[in-house]
Amino acid sequence: MEDTLQRFFLEIAYDGTGYHGWQVQDNAVSVQQKLNEALHQILRYPIETIGAGRTDTGVHARQLFVHLDIPKGRIQDESRFLHSLNSLLPPDIAANRIFSVDNEAHARFDATERAYEYHIHFRKNPFLIHKSWQLRELPDVAIMNNAATFLIGTQDFACFSKSHTQVYTNICTVTQAYWQKTDNGLVFHITANRFLRNMVRAIVGTLLDIGLQKKTPESIMDIISSMDRSKAGFSVPAHGLYLTKIVYPYIDTAF
Structure with missing residues (x-):
């Protein structure tokens, strides 16, 4: 399966006021949860995003990168994909760009x-x-x-x-x-x-x-x-x- 997957970096921004931080957690709404749900709805594939870092409850992000692995060929037009993703995300979360990277690239560990x-x-x-x-x-x-x-x-x-x-x-x-x-x-x-x-x-x-x-x-x-x-x-x-x-x-x- 790994040979059929392609890794992407996704850049997002969000107002953290309404969220219990970035990371998915039980019994609380997080930015990662909302992002994963929207990505799953578009891609029809179980998505697990890995973020460059965590933000706590109420903290905002003007730029956060996440990486995700999806089957090759699912994203044909990056602009159209972003438009669809943003239409599903709540107003306080924005997807700004997406691009393919090497399959070993890591949003958290590669950040300098x-x-x-x-x-x-x-x-x-x-x-x-x-x-x-x-x-x-x-x-x-x-x-x-x-x-x-x-x-x-x-x-x-x-x-x-x-x-x-x-x-x-x-x-x-x-x-x-x-x-x-x-x-x-x-x-x-x-x-x-x-x-x-x-x-x-x-x-x-x-x-x-x-x-x-x-x-x-x-x-x-x-x-x-x-x-x-x-x-x-x-x-x-x-x-x-x-x-x-x-x-x-x-x-x-x-x-």
Whole structure:
């Protein structure tokens, strides 16, 4: 059967407000569940999608790649297939492109870089509900950017990981971490080869403690070296978090 299957990468985007995260789970609606159901309906074949990563309840994705294996010849026209798929998907999930890849390509393990954003606004705005977190105090952005430089590099980030998470290592390589002022408020940008569960939300909470002068910029070094989650800051709400980019060495992920 494997010789008759062809592997595809599918790029999707979604508003995570109405879902209990990406991954299929019992007694809860997930993005993966809705995607698998729509793909099965079109292809008339049992589909198991593998995503580049997981997003938690309420987290959004501007770009997520999944791979799937389907019988050769089922997709004759990629544009028509996407049109059909999008007509079956709910309005808050979009399929943006699909393309064939080598049968050994893997959406999760082949990704070399992932990027997230966390959005914060300060004035009440009904159009940002579930899309950004309202913060009532103004943090010092310069101090937070100073502290963020200590995140760069290859380190053990256990202090920012959700407790009792089974992973083979807590070591990640962060290549970019900074705050940017916007018309609505602030956006935190972070890029790494991999992320631990809850890592970005815990980092943002820690940096906000520093920006609000509850901690010093240098304290982040002690927090990281402690490898103790209780030393870091609070986890900010999920609805301000966006997965924005996945990079692979063999495809152009810009869109």
